Amino acid sequence: MKRIGLLAALLAGLAMPAWAQDTAAGEYIVRAADCVACHSAPGGKAFAGGLKMGTPLGTISATNITPDIETGIGSYTLEDFDRAVRRGIARDGHHLYPVMPYPSYAKLSDADVAAMYEYFMRAVRPVRQVNPPNEIPLLLSMRWPMAIWNAVFTESPGFKPDPRHDAQWNRGAYLVEGPGHCGACHTPRGWAMQEKALGAADAAYLAGATLDDWSAPSLRQNKATGLGGWTEVDIAAFLKTGRNAHSSAFGSMRDVINNSTPYLSDVDLAAIAVYLKSLPASAAETAYSPAPVTTNALYASHCQSCHREAGEGAPPFMPPLAGNAAVVDPDPASLINITLNGAAPLVVKGRPDAYRMPQFREQLSNQQIAEILSFIRSAWGNHAAAVPVQDVAEQRKRTDPASDRVVFLRMR
Amino acid sequence: MLARRNFLKVSLLAGGGLLLSASIPATAKAASLGKAGPDAVALNAYVRIAPDGKVTITAKNPEIGQGVKMMLPMLIAEELDADWASVQIEQADLDARYPGQVAGGSTATPLNWLPLRQVGAAGRQMLIGAAAAEWSVSAAECETAPGEVLHKPSGRRLSYGALASKAAAQPVPNLATIKLKDPKAFRIIGQPIRNLEVPRIVTGQPMFGIDVSVPGMLYAVFQKCDVHGGKLVSSNVAEIRKLPGVKAAFEVKGGNDLRGLLDGVAVVAENWWQANRARQQLDIIWNEGDIGGQSSGDFAATAVRMSKGKPESILRSDGDAKAAFGKAAHVVEAAYSYPFLSHINLEPQNCTAHYANGKLEIWAPTQNPAPGAKLVASTLGIPETAITVHMTRVGGGFGRRLSNDYMVEAAWIAKVAGAPVKLLWTREDDMRHDFYRPAGFHFFKGGVDAKGQLIALSDHFVTFSENGAIAASADMGPAEFPARMVENLEFGVSMIPLRTPTGPLRAPRSNGLGFAFQSFLDELAHASGRDPVQFALDILGAPRLLPDPPGPRQGPGFHTGRMRGVIELAAEKAGWGKKTLPKGTGMGLAYYFSHLGYFAEVVQASVSAGGAITVEKIWVAGDIGSQIINPLNAENQAQGAALDGIGTALGQGLTVENGRIVQGNFDSVLPLRMRQAPPVEVHFRVTEFPPTGLGEPALPPALPALANAIFAATGRRIRSLPLKDHDLSTTA
Amino acid sequence: MQYTITVNGTPRSVDVDGETPLLWVLRDTLDLKGTKFGCGAAQCGACTVHIDGHPARACQTPIATVGKAAITTIEAIGQSKIGQHVQAAWIALDVPQCGYCQAGQIMSATALLERTPAPTDHDINEAMSGNLCRCATYTRIRAAIKQAAETVRT
Ligand code: FES
Numbered sequence A: 001m002k003r004i005g006l007l008a009a010l011l012a013g014l015a016m017p018a019w020a021q022d023t024a025a026g027e028y029i030v031r032a033a034d035c036v037a038c039h040s041a042p043g044g045k046a047f048a049g050g051l052k053m054g055t056p057l058g059t060i061s062a063t064n065i066t067p068d069i070e071t072g073i074g075s076y077t078l079e080d081f082d083r084a085v086r087r088g089i090a091r092d093g094h095h096l097y098p099v100m101p102y103p104s105y106a107k108l109s110d111a112d113v114a115a116m117y118e119y120f121m122r123a124v125r126p127v128r129q130v131n132p133p134n135e136i137p138l139l140l141s142m143r144w145p146m147a148i149w150n151a152v153f154t155e156s157p158g159f160k161p162d163p164r165h166d167a168q169w170n171r172g173a174y175l176v177e178g179p180g181h182c183g184a185c186h187t188p189r190g191w192a193m194q195e196k197a198l199g200a201a202d203a204a205y206l207a208g209a210t211l212d213d214w215s216a217p218s219l220r221q222n223k224a225t226g227l228g229g230w231t232e233v234d235i236a237a238f239l240k241t242g243r244n245a246h247s248s249a250f251g252s253m254r255d256v257i258n259n260s261t262p263y264l265s266d267v268d269l270a271a272i273a274v275y276l277k278s279l280p281a282s283a284a285e286t287a288y289s290p291a292p293v294t295t296n297a298l299y300a301s302h303c304q305s306c307h308r309e310a311g312e313g314a315p316p317f318m319p320p321l322a323g324n325a326a327v328v329d330p331d332p333a334s335l336i337n338i339t340l341n342g343a344a345p346l347v348v349k350g351r352p353d354a355y356r357m358p359q360f361r362e363q364l365s366n367q368q369i370a371e372i373l374s375f376i377r378s379a380w381g382n383h384a385a386a387v388p389v390q391d392v393a394e395q396r397k398r399t400d401p402a403s404d405r406v407v408f409l410r411m412r
Numbered sequence B: 001m002l003a004r005r006n007f008l009k010v011s012l013l014a015g016g017g018l019l020l021s022a023s024i025p026a027t028a029k030a031a032s033l034g035k036a037g038p039d040a041v042a043l044n045a046y047v048r049i050a051p052d053g054k055v056t057i058t059a060k061n062p063e064i065g066q067g068v069k070m071m072l073p074m075l076i077a078e079e080l081d082a083d084w085a086s087v088q089i090e091q092a093d094l095d096a097r098y099p100g101q102v103a104g105g106s107t108a109t110p111l112n113w114l115p116l117r118q119v120g121a122a123g124r125q126m127l128i129g130a131a132a133a134e135w136s137v138s139a140a141e142c143e144t145a146p147g148e149v150l151h152k153p154s155g156r157r158l159s160y161g162a163l164a165s166k167a168a169a170q171p172v173p174n175l176a177t178i179k180l181k182d183p184k185a186f187r188i189i190g191q192p193i194r195n196l197e198v199p200r201i202v203t204g205q206p207m208f209g210i211d212v213s214v215p216g217m218l219y220a221v222f223q224k225c226d227v228h229g230g231k232l233v234s235s236n237v238a239e240i241r242k243l244p245g246v247k248a249a250f251e252v253k254g255g256n257d258l259r260g261l262l263d264g265v266a267v268v269a270e271n272w273w274q275a276n277r278a279r280q281q282l283d284i285i286w287n288e289g290d291i292g293g294q295s296s297g298d299f300a301a302t303a304v305r306m307s308k309g310k311p312e313s314i315l316r317s318d319g320d321a322k323a324a325f326g327k328a329a330h331v332v333e334a335a336y337s338y339p340f341l342s343h344i345n346l347e348p349q350n351c352t353a354h355y356a357n358g359k360l361e362i363w364a365p366t367q368n369p370a371p372g373a374k375l376v377a378s379t380l381g382i383p384e385t386a387i388t389v390h391m392t393r394v395g396g397g398f399g400r401r402l403s404n405d406y407m408v409e410a411a412w413i414a415k416v417a418g419a420p421v422k423l424l425w426t427r428e429d430d431m432r433h434d435f436y437r438p439a440g441f442h443f444f445k446g447g448v449d450a451k452g453q454l455i456a457l458s459d460h461f462v463t464f465s466e467n468g469a470i471a472a473s474a475d476m477g478p479a480e481f482p483a484r485m486v487e488n489l490e491f492g493v494s495m496i497p498l499r500t501p502t503g504p505l506r507a508p509r510s511n512g513l514g515f516a517f518q519s520f521l522d523e524l525a526h527a528s529g530r531d532p533v534q535f536a537l538d539i540l541g542a543p544r545l546l547p548d549p550p551g552p553r554q555g556p557g558f559h560t561g562r563m564r565g566v567i568e569l570a571a572e573k574a575g576w577g578k579k580t581l582p583k584g585t586g587m588g589l590a591y592y593f594s595h596l597g598y599f600a601e602v603v604q605a606s607v608s609a610g611g612a613i614t615v616e617k618i619w620v621a622g623d624i625g626s627q628i629i630n631p632l633n634a635e636n637q638a639q640g641a642a643l644d645g646i647g648t649a650l651g652q653g654l655t656v657e658n659g660r661i662v663q664g665n666f667d668s669v670l671p672l673r674m675r676q677a678p679p680v681e682v683h684f685r686v687t688e689f690p691p692t693g694l695g696e697p698a699l700p701p702a703l704p705a706l707a708n709a710i711f712a713a714t715g716r717r718i719r720s721l722p723l724k725d726h727d728l729s730t731t732a
Numbered sequence C: 001m002q003y004t005i006t007v008n009g010t011p012r013s014v015d016v017d018g019e020t021p022l023l024w025v026l027r028d029t030l031d032l033k034g035t036k037f038g039c040g041a042a043q044c045g046a047c048t049v050h051i052d053g054h055p056a057r058a059c060q061t062p063i064a065t066v067g068k069a070a071i072t073t074i075e076a077i078g079q080s081k082i083g084q085h086v087q088a089a090w091i092a093l094d095v096p097q098c099g100y101c102q103a104g105q106i107m108s109a110t111a112l113l114e115r116t117p118a119p120t121d122h123d124i125n126e127a128m129s130g131n132l133c134r135c136a137t138y139t140r141i142r143a144a145i146k147q148a149a150e151t152v153r154t
């Protein structure tokens, strides 16, 4: 009630409280929500939009959310801003595509929305950049179905704390389900591409999903394919540095590491870890246990120098493949993708990583990639299905090599 | 001018012994006339003979793996009749008194073949003179054995060491009239002489530019704009200065010459890793200039558009090609193209420099130190005389290090940093800041008459310009084969403006032109039902010398008989037309004349149902004149060049996107690997022509020979490179 | 961070960031210049050393992960019998051109022969394909490996 009262006061145009004048609070939540990752094009200005996102609907371009009056959100009131962020309705009344994760942002607190607004209006430099048109087939480009979509799948705004859990857990839940919008990638989507679940209560929530040729593993306590083998410290370290003893961030998670989670406080990262560790496994799995070393000639000549003979890697620099959830993910999309295309540099707080995965699309055939990946999915104690050559062939056509060039997205 | 008259000087070494200095010509023309021409330079030391018999010979040219550091001393040692076991070789610094200190164009052999032998012969004559005086006999009665002078009638002998000091007092022979050995008497030239540096290479001794170590040395990296010549607007260099190990970080304002110092940010640290890590955190705003149309896709589209119109200029026009096509029994039209290439020397560009008290000392792996020193002098505003350039062993040249951009960068950074600095590029720097082998597009039309003779050929060559003039190494000569041998022929040229710098790469021009022309000729042979070997011999016709048209690249002409000779030799060794090959396997022939060398190659290759290419074997036949100076090295060079061509054809090609190079490392540009390397048989045809170089000419035929073999194996004609971009699979 | 690693049988202490590749510790800190830099991405093999007898790319070996392992570089490979024979074969057959890749080639070849005393062409392809030779001296590398295998045996 208090929060809503505060928002109402702001909307009424009363004097701003001191905290809102400090855009740091807004910056923090904008970081947590990783707005910059989607609303900036590579090499472009921060928040000026233009990034093309491949979706099952077609290509959608993120919009200019700098405070430019004509081309950005400069003329938005806090109320307009709030409607867009938490309800997915632009100022002119059109419904935003749910690529904008407003079903998650709906859980943002009033105070955080207000802080974000302050930040965008006062700390972000306005950039004049007209939004490019989306490339969506005609039927789907009619925005009216979105209203129906919204009516069906989104809940009312605001995060409802769960009284059965303590404050730390609830803070973690807020960050993950709200601004962090982790479910946008990690929760499977339903028949209308809606996330099947938006909160801890549902077993589908964060159970792993595939989007844009990247399979995001389960963040539940699945022992082999989820975070069952990670400690809270492991989770926090991963979010802070992009790496830990189990894995390294790549694919779409790179955007999260490059722009978002390393900027969160240790207290918040710990809260996220506590929350994620509380999500029960979605499937019964045997925990990973190492098995004897086997070899494969292709693996030996192309992978072993970094990932080592027993797939143990050299963590945290080169991730292990043995016992790595991303390797045994039921959907090998990420594995195929990174092998074909390599990894773009992780940039943790302005510092690129020292080692990165090269691309192999030029050096290895589809058959060879399928062979190597099938091998690593079944070697050293990993148990996952073989990778079909066809999947590699299709992804080869659909995807492009990752650039090794370091891209900085400076928010200011 | 004493030097001009005698071209040779002898002095007594401090502590005894003989020092032989000479002035030798700097151009091929002067060299072939056996005298120092007007471009001869001052005397310089070539040979020292110490009283203990040790013979020290200077190797004046940069060693890039072509074997020149052995080859040049071999020429001297042969005529000196030195005992090879007592010969030591010393790498010269850059010194204006040594002519032609450059590794490029396969020129070391033709330029030095005569003059350096004359130097050795002069030394031998003086040693004989000294012995004859000692024994009071006539010099004519004396002869030499390795390392000593003999007087057979009396059975006396004296070692070179014992004679050296006295020989220094002998009259100086006239180099031009000195008598050389009969090649039949050669004891060193023509022998498989091992490279004396290999023992150091295999034990990891520091010898390359990257290995240079100077007391107090710091390490540097230099970040330039991905778009060549882009201007620096601003950077976060102040933040970089605070990073661990960083000793200095500063912006550099360069000029507009893409071959000189360019804008960038230098980071200098205690070790290279720290410097590079700090540099990765640079956030720079560049002004890239106009990069419109500067993408590979645009180039290809523009080339096709240009091909539909008239060429901007006509390079050559013989007979009436248009009319002849009308009379031809077979007419084939085809478009060929090849991509930009990087040199990818395995040792990335680097240079160490130390500036102190107005003097600059440089250690550089360079193919061409003299222009480097000039560039450094003019950029830093110091006299050339204040600069010393030490030439290190070079981890691969391939033409990249004819440019000295890295040298001027190192010098500038060292001067600003006020400490000795080793600049080292990353692989990505190297691939993205090269002087690229230019891409090229050829729109061919050929006509063959009913008897199977090539009667007409036209090529609209779409190439690139830089600042309005033809881009470096992007031109074609009017004598390009088969010009002069086809009655009706037209070569036209059009140019696409290019912002990416280009330059020579091993067998410049020939490495691309050879692919296009030799593939198209093969296509014509097959289209008219001719055997490619017979078709080639018919084009060449009777053995004769065809003089070059006058122009900047006028050479000694093209000898059809020498080309016929190597084609026949290659075909014979490969068993051309005499073997039945399994399905999916084929042989391809190509031949090419470049850098004074005639080469024909046959490649046998197979293609699997899945599209995998296996190069099974290569036969190389070469004619580089009357003498293979060091057969051990010659074979290595010819094998390496042929395999280089195969590697290039299979896996290399750069993409330009918005004025920058996309690829950065060996994950996307693929040099040949062991598992792809077939056996290479090398055969030389010894002819009566002057010996010539071998660094390059075995490369150009390898690419089209492979493409032609793939046609023979699969019926698929390869009209663009690299092959990795072609799907040759026959299974769905 | 202080690390003590064993290089060519001698413990060496270095003070570098843990992420620093062994390659740069060898070259810049310990002044062992025989191990070469070619790509920094495990693509060329110029930096090949032995770690506990296995060939490894020093450019992809963070110093923090080395621990107590025994590192052998080109400077000391001649101390092993096989290494000595490999070097001798390289000299006898005059393998190198520019020579830049050859330290890495010798390290890989020695490791191959240590495990496979009589390698087939296929064994050689597999063991050596991680080592690029830009000068393409592959014909002689192959011959030298076979010759070394021969001389070790006799
Ligand atoms: S430098 Fe290590 S593999 Fe190339």
Ligand code: FES
Pocket: B065, B346, B395, B396, C096, C097, C098, C099, C100, C101, C102, C132, C133, C134, C135, C136, C137
């Ligand atoms: S000898 Fe030059 S790279 Fe191998």
